[in-house]
Every structure is written in structure tokens, then in C-alpha cells.
Amino acid sequence: MTPGPLIKAVKGQNFNIAVKNELDDPSMALATSIHWHGIFQRHSSWYDGTPSVTQCPVTPNDTFTYNFDVDGQAGSYWYHSHYLTQLCDGLRGPLVIYDPDDPHGHLYDVDDETTVITLADWYHNPSPVLAAINGAVEPNSTLINGKGRYPGGPATPLSVIEVEQGKRYRFRIFGMQCDPYYNFTIAGHKMTVIETDGIITEPVEVDSISVFAAQRYSVIVEADQPADNYWIRARSSLPNQTFRDGVNSAVLRYKGAPDEEPAVEYDVVNNTLVVGTPTYAPLIDSMIHPLLNPGAPGIHEIGKADVNINFDLDLIDSRYTMNNVSWVNPSAPILLQILNGKMHPSQIMPPGTVYELPPNKVIELSIPANARAAGGPHPMHLHGHTFDVIRGPGEREPNFKNPQRRDVVSIGTPGDNVTIRFVTDNAGPWFFHCHIDWHLNHGFAVVMAESPPAIAAHKQDVPNSWYDLCPAFKEFEIATNGAI
Numbered sequence: 001m002t003p004g005p006l007i008k009a010v011k012g013q014n015f016n017i018a019v020k021n022e023l024d025d026p027s028m029a030l031a032t033s034i035h036w037h038g039i040f041q042r043h044s045s046w047y048d049g050t051p052s053v054t055q056c057p058v059t060p061n062d063t064f065t066y067n068f069d070v071d072g073q074a075g076s077y078w079y080h081s082h083y084l085t086q087l088c089d090g091l092r093g094p095l096v097i098y099d100p101d102d103p104h105g106h107l108y109d110v111d112d113e114t115t116v117i118t119l120a121d122w123y124h125n126p127s128p129v130l131a132a133i134n135g136a137v138e139p140n141s142t143l144i145n146g147k148g149r150y151p152g153g154p155a156t157p158l159s160v161i162e163v164e165q166g167k168r169y170r171f172r173i174f175g176m177q178c179d180p181y182y183n184f185t186i187a188g189h190k191m192t193v194i195e196t197d198g199i200i201t202e203p204v205e206v207d208s209i210s211v212f213a214a215q216r217y218s219v220i221v222e223a224d225q226p227a228d229n230y231w232i233r234a235r236s237s238l239p240n241q242t243f244r245d246g247v248n249s250a251v252l253r254y255k256g257a258p259d260e261e262p263a264v265e266y267d268v269v270n271n272t273l274v275v276g277t278p279t280y281a282p283l284i285d286s287m288i289h290p291l292l293n294p295g296a297p298g299i300h301e302i303g304k305a306d307v308n309i310n311f312d313l314d315l316i317d318s319r320y321t322m323n324n325v326s327w328v329n330p331s332a333p334i335l336l337q338i339l340n341g342k343m344h345p346s347q348i349m350p351p352g353t354v355y356e357l358p359p360n361k362v363i364e365l366s367i368p369a370n371a372r373a374a375g376g377p378h379p380m381h382l383h384g385h386t387f388d389v390i391r392g393p394g395e396r397e398p399n400f401k402n403p404q405r406r407d408v409v410s411i412g413t414p415g416d417n418v419t420i421r422f423v424t425d426n427a428g429p430w431f432f433h434c435h436i437d438w439h440l441n442h443g444f445a446v447v448m449a450e451s452p453p454a455i456a457a458h459k460q461d462v463p464n465s466w467y468d469l470c471p472a473f474k475e476f477e478i479a480t481n482g483a484i
Helices: 127-131 334-340 437-441 452-456 464-479
Strands: 007-010 015-020 034-037 063-068 075-081 092-098 116-122 141-144 160-163 168-175 182-186 191-196 199-206 209-211 216-222 229-236 249-254 307-310 313-316 319-322 354-357 362-368 379-382 387-391 408-410 417-423 428-434 445-450
Touching: 015 034, 034 063, 063 464, 075 168, 075 216, 092 116, 092 168, 116 229, 127 437, 141 229, 168 191, 168 209, 209 216, 334 428, 334 445, 334 452, 362 387, 379 417, 408 417, 428 437, 445 452
Parallel strands: 007 092, 116 168, 160 249, 307 362, 354 445
Antiparallel strands: 015 063, 034 075, 075 092, 116 141, 168 216, 182 209, 182 229, 191 199, 191 216, 229 249, 313 319, 362 417, 379 408, 379 428, 387 417, 428 445
């Protein structure tokens, strides 16, 4: 099934998840790994699920158990394969950690598996075929909760989300796509944003949200309209998008409404299909402020952090580069190299691939958007942390007082210089990469090796099953004549 089943827990619970690899379709990747997106993995970086960085892949017919605590985290997260472009073949699903003491709990009545909304792109060809293309790859359709239509295709059933008039719903929106961003709307209804990427925010009312790859939002929607059917829209950022015949759509259905799709929206003057519900209050980054402990760390001036790194992006011969270096998977995971201690990762990786960061320091990363790194806006994700976006897309002046805090940020369009800050309080080798999976596949990544000595100090906590992954994967590669 895709998306995968909802994994849910309560704040403070331990996760013990056995991943059994039963993949057997040779048209797709057969090894795998699972990344628990947004989970810090404090003192458990070996469970972060990133091949070549924190583990070797799990081979067919093998099982690997991820066992981790969540360090007090609560909110909307997700899980997905981080092996090659396997995410694009559908290995993804939502993960919610509920907070019994949610400070916004009094604002909504319903928050359960019925209020989860997943957005994803879908491809009719397997991802290894598409990944070999040196150019843009476009999905065939948009899926909302696993259902969708494509232009010229059959009128298959759309996802239906049912509500009861008078109740308030916390909808959790998950951007699980490989590439485009979506403009998300619910016809006739306002949305009050209360969470971004696991961070509780000050409430802000909007009528549309741009959801980039891997971003998550919680919104409160009051079922205050007449009992009827209403369009839920997720318009892709790709060219020539439409809602004709229910493409890019799902249905919000009130209890008691007929079992049918909403009326087709026509411009009665021009007798043409309306592209979508007009929006007047879109969510923009500068409107997002954390409810708890707002404010960025360090001296409140650009370039005055303890460590300042500026990334120059480019696209050369179909390979993305960050400061003139393109990511290439190492022969052994970065974490294994650190734990072995025989050779520093920077000694066997291309210079500029691994950035070693000292502990308990304020780190500032600036990622100017430019036209050379085509295919943007690029959503950048940092493993192991949330970060404060002190200068977001479209912003010229920094905000140190109450900037948005999240784990995925769009770097905007040429002319923008998105800048983030975080504190090195979580030892581990953390991937920093574009979450458009096709771009990551073409080298758009570096590793933040945070406090290597502190990582090695927890060597005794690494399970033997983790060490067994690499020899098994090497045997698998040899047995399949190099096919991975």
C-alpha cells in the first residue's frame, strides 16, 4: 500500500519498529532503509536510516529493527526510504506523536487517523528508469491520501474526508512528494495553522498553503458550512496544471451530504473551467512564529554565529554541487568511519563533502538561490535538528526575534538568500540535502559531522545488528553483479 500505514504514538513513548525487506521486483531497488523524518535520534544516530551516512541498506529477506526514543518530541513527522530514489516508488507514510498536553488542544475537537492528509506525486515508470534521465522528470498525477487521477485517465474514486457540521478538525498535512510543491486549499473553508514540521506555532489564519517536499503542517478547520461536498485541492507547481476531471483533487464531505463530487466550477461569463478556488490569504514564511521559546540562538547579526557557512549552488553536467562539490555515496557509511576511528571521513571523501562541526556552538548556514542550480525552489532538509530560519524566502531583512522554526525550508528564487541557525547539541553525522529526491540523486547534499568525538563515545550503544548490515549489503552487491 502507498502511502504506508499511519504510525502513531504518544509523547514520551519508545519506538521499536522491525523493518522486514520483502522487495522482489527487479525493476525497482531491492535493498532499502527507513528514515524517520524529523526525529532527532539523540544518542541514536545509527537509527536515522540514511544509507552511506548512518547505515548500510537492509538487503532482501533481512530484517533490521529501529529502536529509538523521541526526546520529548511531539507533532507531525513521517517515514520514507532514503535509499536511492525508492521514495518515489511509494515507500513513504505518516508518523504522528500525539501530545496529551497540546497547548492548542482546546482549539479542536477531532485529531486522529481520519484527519491525516498525505500529498504525493505518482509516476507510471519505476524510479530507476526516471533517475537515469538527465533532465526534468514530471509525475503523472497527484495523490491525496493515496488516490488521484491523471489527465486522460479513468475517473477512479477520489479520497473523501468526512466531517460533521459544527466540529473543529486538526488536519495534519504531509508533503510526501518527490518533486513539486503543492498549493493546498479547501474550498469555502479557512485554515488556522498551528504547527510546522513538529513545531507548535502561534495560530495564523490563511486560505492556502504552499507545501514543499517533506514539509508538514497542522491546520484547524471548522466545519461551519452547509452540509455539502467541497473540493480539497493540491495544485502542483509544475506547468499546465488543472483541476479538470478531478485531477489534483480530493473531497471534503459533510455528514449527510450526498455521495457525489462537488459541482464543477465554471466561470459563467467566459464559460471556462475555473483553475481553482481563488485565494486571498496565502501562508507566507514571515507569518510563522513558534509558540514556545521563540528566538534564534547567538549574536543577532548575520555572519556573527560561531561557525558561518555559505553555500554556492550549481548544476554542472547534470550533477548538483554545493561549494563546487557533488555528493557521491562513500564505500562505507560516514558513521561507521567515525566509530572505527581509523580514518577521518574527510580523508576518504571529496574535500567539502563533510563539514566537521564543534559541539555546543551556534551554526549559521546561508543558501543563496541562483539560476544556475535549476529546478528550484529547492526544499532543504537538515537531519537531527530543527532550525531557525532567520532569513526566509522573499525576505531581505533577518528576523532573530521570532523566526519560523522547522526542519525543511524552501530556499526561494534567485535573489533570495535563505539563512538558518541551529546549535550543535546533538552529536551525529547529519545529512543536509535538497528533498527533491531527483536532485539528491544527482548529488545535492553534504554531511554535517557534528561532534565526532562525542559520537564515538557512544560506540558501546550501537547494536551488533547495525554492524551486520554492511557485510550483508556487500555480499548482496557481489551476488547481483553490482546491481544495487
